[in-house]
Amino acid sequence: MATVTTWTGQDANALRNALRMSVTAFAEHLGAARRTVAKWSSQGDKVLPRADMQAALDTVLARATPEVRERFEALRAVGTSGAAVGAARPDAGAHADTGDDGDGDSGSGSGGDVRRRDLLRGAAIGVAAAPNVAPLLDAFFSPAHSDGAALSFPQFSRSVASAKVDYQACRYERVLDRLVTLLPSLEPVKSGAEGDQRPRVEVLAADLYHVVGSVLLKVGDPGMALVTAERSTRAAAMSQDPVAIAASARIMTHALMGNGHDAQAVTLAGNAADSLDRDTRLASTDAVAVYGALVLRGAIAAARRDDRDTAHAMLDEATRAATRLGYDGNDRWTGFGATNVLLHRVNISLTLGDAGTAIAIARKVPLEKVTLAERKASLFVDVARAYTQWGRYEHGLSALRTAYEVAPEEIRCRPAVQRTASDLAMLANGFVRTAAVGFAHDAGIRL
Known part of the structure; x- marks a missing residue:
């Protein structure tokens, strides 16, 4: 019979899903506060239930049917990150990556850079249907090498802007192609800059590294995203542009979150x-x-x-x-405005375990004002997660299908989407389960 030595929030959430219970139902079943169970769901292995809850979880597992225990073991095996138990987790390696980060601009032939290159390639292999980021890494750690013609400052500026546009449109394969060209072009453009062009090149460098970090977070490599975020903040500081400095802090904030x-x-x-x-x-x-x-x-x-x-x-x-x-x-590639605030209210309600509130807020979002594909797809992914957390699996699958229609590459590469699709395929019954498995197959999501 399955046993747990010390329960984490991740284990408790796996048991809840194995029982096919909503957060509210599981809380009532355990005799716990709903907010407590929601916290387990949102914080995963970063939280340990109290001793009395440890005992309650032991009792629920001991009384579970063999089918529930089998599902529980399967859910524990993949964990909340979608990686096999025992595999490195993003937050587990965060301190090592941050430590190396201090000298991240050392020579491209250093042992640290080689190790980072190997780590990124390994991470790319582990993400189902993720874009191939190995060429990006080669360009990142060999910035002085370029086989193509040098770009002028205006060409470089337009190319960075195009990379931003493609990223916000969720065209990640095209973004990667652009970045492989742009990264080796950065140093020649810097060398040729004179006068007031120099700080403007640093602003562009900060934007360029911002895109690289964002893509790495999308494909599930937060450690390398932290390295690129540091380079973005360094370039922004060199520009002495306060808006650029604050903009680079956005990707650093995101990378810190990705590393726990x-x-x-x-x-x-x-x-x-x-x-x-x-x-x-x-x-x-x-x-x-x-x-x-x-x-x-x-x-x-x-x-x-x-x-x-x-x-x-x-x-x-x-x-x-x-x-x-x-x-x-x-403005400044933020997609910011009142509608964007509303989208974040959906995500934050979901993160706090308030799936019903998240769905209620999502219904108020004026979709015609969500013009960026990345933001619209993220909204429907959040709605899918909320419905799945709420136990309304058919609605969750419908929202996930809509997100795929908006941005197929967003759905194929994001680990969070793969986790939701896996939950739907495992927790739903009947035709919804069959449809969820079929959707995952058609979308290129490995269950």
């Missing part, structure tokens, strides 16, 4: 937003948009720590920034 450093992410987002306000008085639309996007990122990090007060305070601050901006735009 949510508390540091909240602090960084808050401090960077304060600095931007102090340095610019938010006198431009770019400054307002980046400020709002920063506090939204901090709100998500706070929610992941189950810090509702901070999360909602930051959401309220983002609402004030959106009101000040006055429109839904894409």
Whole structure:
């Protein structure tokens, strides 16, 4: 019979899913508060239930049917990250990656760079249907090598902008192709820059590394994303542009979260937003948009720590920034505005375990104002996760199908999507389970 020595939130969530219970039903079954069970669901192996809950979970497992225990073992085997138990988890390697990060711009032939290259290739193999990122890594760690013609500053600027556009459109294969060309072009463009072009090149470098980090987070390599985020912040600092510095703090905040450093992410987002306000008085639309996007990122990090007060305070601050901006735009590639704040309220409600609230807010989102494919797909992924957490599997599958229609590459490469598809295929019954398995197969998602 399956046994657990020490229960984690991840194990408890696996048992809940094996029993095919909603968060509310499982809480009642255990005699626990709903918020407690929601916290297990959102924080996974980062939280340990209290001793009395450990005993209650032991009892529920002991009384489970053989079918439930079999499902429980299967769910534990893949874990919440979708990787086999015993495989390296993103947060487990975070300290090592951060430690190496301090000298991340050392020579491309260093042992540290070689190890990072091997790690990234290994991670790419482990992500089902993920784009091939090995060429990107070669370009990242060999930036001075280029077989093509050198790009002029205007060409480089347009190419970085195109990479941003493709990323927001979820065209990740095209983004990777662009980045493989752009990374080796960066140093020649820097060398040829003169006068006021130099800080502008550093801003472009910060944007370029921002895209690289974002793609790496998409395909499930947070350690390498932290390395590229550090390079983005370094380039932004060289530019002395306060908006660029704050924009680079966004990818660093995101990378910290990807490595399990949510508390540091909240602090960084808050401090960077304060600095931007102090340095610019938010006198431009770019400054307002980046400020709002920063506090939204901090709100998500706070929610992941189950810090509702901070999360909602930051959401309220983002609402004030959106009101000040006055429109839904894409200034400085933020996609920021009142609608974007609403999308984050959906995600934060889900993160806090309030699936019903997440769905209620999602119904209020004016879809015609969500013009970026990445944001629209993320909304439907959140709705799919909420319905799945709520036990409404048919609705969850429908939302996942819609997300796929919006952005197929987003669905194929994101580990969170693969986890939701796997949950649907395992937890649903009858025709919904058959449909979920068929959808995963057609979408190229490995269950």
